[in-house]
Amino acid sequence: MQDYRAALKASDPEIFETLLGEEKRQREGVELIPSENYCFPEVYAALGSAFTNKYAEGYPGRRYYGGTEFVDIMENLGRERAKALFRAEHANLQPLSGSPMNQAVYLGFIEPGSTILAMDLSHGGHLTHGAPVSHMGKIYRFVRYKTNPENGAIDFDQLRDVARRERPKMVICGYSSYPRDYDYKDFKSIADEVGALTLADVSHIGGLIAGGAMRNPMDAGFDFMTTTTHKSMRGPRGGLILCKAAHAKGIDQSVFPGLQGGPHMNQVAATAVTMKLAAEPAFKAYTHQVLKNAKALAAELMAGGASLVTGGTDNHMLVIDVVKSFGMNGAIAEKALDHAGMTTNKQVIPDDPNPPLRPSGVRLGTPAATSRGMKEGEMKEIARIMLDAMKHHEDAARLASLRNETRALCARFPVPGLG
């Protein structure tokens, strides 16, 4: 077998150096950004394979290129595995990432100018749920629902009122920064009442649904479910669309030729491999541990004075209101945590009075640390280091010593595929 790393090292030492630096960074720090993870080692093999050379516009059995006999078998396997894993009638593995996957759903089923009901962005919605700066926000008319300021939960009364008033063509749930679970039937019944289609963008929790640790919107009769494949799923960077059989043709046409050209067949192969691994008992156990770790981390942080948005977590994610907790903004907290070897990201909180580059929150999650085998005991250590770093964010020597502690912790937990 070819040694691709040796070839890269010899021909492009500058880029190879940056790769080594990134690998070291990933090994020596605790990755707490909730949308990041360490992919399965098999995913590296599929991504760095001969599938990357192949053009295969179209779908299995109906391609616009010759030489597709093997990619057809591979993509069909991936589709069947995805359908079985998510109890869905149809699956499309070709979206290049999460944003095009959502665009494909809108393009296929919503007329320009029509109304879509989605979560307010500061309350947890994603850019592709109609941020004014995204072109989706320009093409469609997005109206909003919010969370309840009392308990941070989705305000279904407000959601129903807006739906009755605005008669949207689609209702979207699924979030980038909402740490709670919810009952998909509540969305479905409101959408049914006003004749709207239902889309659950479970990009963050797709893996947790696959592993049975969280509810599956397809079980509640949703029309569409979209998920990125690289977050809690541990697959390649990519998007996956699941839908009812009645929408299969519309989705496939929308992805290709509606939005994309040639699919990245190496990514499709890596997703197919991920679908197999995510069906295994070990992955089920992993997803349950992700949730246990998030609860343990939340409890420890709160005991140390951190105020969490919604007061806790039901999923893999936590949002700390760092202004309220420690009197600093999210950018300062992110930097202090970085210095201590804890990678997080600054985050707006519901109706944040502060701007996105200096917001009031920090967002963190447990999928990546759990992939290294860390459990509740390690969450306690992580919380202790984080609290110390935020409380002493101006003390460079203390941050450096915390970083050494983080390094020592990480040395006990090799990174899958990187060692």
Ligand SMILES: Cc1ncc(COP(=O)(O)O)c(C=O)c1O
């Ligand atoms: C809920 C949600 N949808 C869509 C996306 C878009 O994914 P990508 O960054 O792959 O385009 C994200 C990414 O963070 C997300 O959180």
